[in-house]
Amino acid sequence: MKNKANVVIIGGGIIGCSIAYYLAKYGVEDIVIIEKEYPAAGSTGRCGAGVRHQWGLEMNCLLAKDSIREFERLHEEIPTEFDIQFKQKGYLMLAYSDRVVEQYKKNIALQRSLGIDVKLLSPQEAKEIVPHLNIDGLLAATYCPKDGHINPFLANLVYAIGAQRLGVKIYKYTEVIDVEVLKGRVTAVITTKGKIKTNYLINAAGPYAQFVAKMVGIELPVYSERHQILVTQPVKEIQDPMVISLEYGFYCQQVPHGSFIMGFGDPNELKGTDISSTANFLEEMAHKVIPVLPVLKNIKVLRQWAGLYNMTPDAQPILGNTEEVENFYLANGFSGHGFMIAPAVAKLTAKMITNKPLDIDIKVLSLKRFKEGRLIREPSVV
Numbered sequence: 001m002k003n004k005a006n007v008v009i010i011g012g013g014i015i016g017c018s019i020a021y022y023l024a025k026y027g028v029e030d031i032v033i034i035e036k037e038y039p040a041a042g043s044t045g046r047c048g049a050g051v052r053h054q055w056g057l058e059m060n061c062l063l064a065k066d067s068i069r070e071f072e073r074l075h076e077e078i079p080t081e082f083d084i085q086f087k088q089k090g091y092l093m094l095a096y097s098d099r100v101v102e103q104y105k106k107n108i109a110l111q112r113s114l115g116i117d118v119k120l121l122s123p124q125e126a127k128e129i130v131p132h133l134n135i136d137g138l139l140a141a142t143y144c145p146k147d148g149h150i151n152p153f154l155a156n157l158v159y160a161i162g163a164q165r166l167g168v169k170i171y172k173y174t175e176v177i178d179v180e181v182l183k184g185r186v187t188a189v190i191t192t193k194g195k196i197k198t199n200y201l202i203n204a205a206g207p208y209a210q211f212v213a214k215m216v217g218i219e220l221p222v223y224s225e226r227h228q229i230l231v232t233q234p235v236k237e238i239q240d241p242m243v244i245s246l247e248y249g250f251y252c253q254q255v256p257h258g259s260f261i262m263g264f265g266d267p268n269e270l271k272g273t274d275i276s277s278t279a280n281f282l283e284e285m286a287h288k289v290i291p292v293l294p295v296l297k298n299i300k301v302l303r304q305w306a307g308l309y310n311m312t313p314d315a316q317p318i319l320g321n322t323e324e325v326e327n328f329y330l331a332n333g334f335s336g337h338g339f340m341i342a343p344a345v346a347k348l349t350a351k352m353i354t355n356k357p358l359d360i361d362i363k364v365l366s367l368k369r370f371k372e373g374r375l376i377r378e379p380s381v382v
């Protein structure tokens with residue numbers, strides 16, 4: 001293993017690998033990714049991998065829009081033998097209350113002003129898109145045909161390949177166990193396989209970000225939270241878009257090989273890094289999804305698993321360097337939407353480090369917003 005690098009990135013998930021790719025593309029040499037398991041072993045490989053433009057804040061719409069454009073052209077950007085299976089058949093977002101309908105109307109006005117093709121639908125129009133949708137109680141829905149689903153393992157892998165082609169070294173099964181800091185600068189990381197001196201350190205450790213920050217002497221206001229998810233047996237293609245309900249808190253999509261993947265946000269989920277699965281999740285999932293998509297009543301569940309959200313107090317990420325340790329950069333706290341904004345986050349992080357102008361204003365995502373009480377309010381988090 002090298003004992004010196006210009007940039008060390010901790011974490012080989014979609015965030016770490018895509019940041020490494022863009023840094024190398026912008027001309028930065030001598031980059032190393034340290035990954036305690038293998039790329040996509042963390043939240044990325046465990047996620048629902050839905051991608052949507054439909055957000056309620058301009059910054060999030062722009063991050064998603066730019067990222068989706070990058071996913072659409074990923075094969076051109078990084079040609080490989082792998083197809084990331086981008087099924088772009090839309091997200092149908094359901095609204096069951098006047099409050100959510102009003103919010104969606106505001107979201108749509110914003111999204112359209114940013115050039116995003118999105119429509120407000122009546123329940124009957126929603127049913128034309130998903131014929132098996134039970135529209136009892138439904139007031140309206142929004143639909144963006146360019147939203148969709150990607151294979152997260154392959155997207156992560158393609159960025160890892162792209163980074164390696166540009167000279168990035170990925171050390172798998174190697175854990176960072178400590179960080180040396182001298183006079184307000186990171187000087188080296190200590191790993192299970194030796195020490196690497198470095199000029200820059202990037203925390204892309206996903207649900208372990210708080211432990212890495214602690215090694216640097218920084219308390220991140222984040223915690224990890226278990227989220228459970230399941231996959232069914234494959235069946236014939238019956239549902240094009242991802243169906244999502246903020247009120248029921250669930251998402252449900254049919255992936256290209258025919259399986260349905262679904263999960264929901266449970267406010268009582270375990271905090272910490274436990275990723276065991278529960279029978280209770282299966283039962284509650286069925287109670288949430290079957291009234292809305294009754295066709296799924298007899299479908300067989302093949303497998304369930306769990307992964308971790310890395311949560312901030314406002315469920316929005318923390319990006320940029322820290323005041324206390326200026327060569328320590330954060331790309332953490334992505335809650336349930338870090339996969340879909342990874343390409344834009346990666347480009348912006350690489351631009352910050354290489355002092356390039358930022359095309360999306362992400363200053364509000366700095367760590368100091370929590371100290372200054374400037375929390376962000378994104379109304380469309382599931």
Ligand code: FAD
Pocket residue numbers: 010011012013014015016034035036037038039040041042043044045046047048049050051174175176177204205206207208209212227228229263306307308309331334335336337338339340341
């Ligand atoms: P990770 O993929 O977890 O990568 C971090 C890596 O760091 C890991 O591989 C880990 O092994 C490594 N690491 C940690 N500590 C160390 C250390 N000390 N030394 C070396 N390596 C270390 N997002 C969406 O956009 N759309 C969705 O539909 C979606 N659905 C989700 C569903 C579920 C059930 C879950 C759990 C998450 C979902 N997410 C979704 C969120 C998304 O998965 C994450 O935001 C995203 O994958 C974060 O990527 P990451 O690279 O930061 O983290």
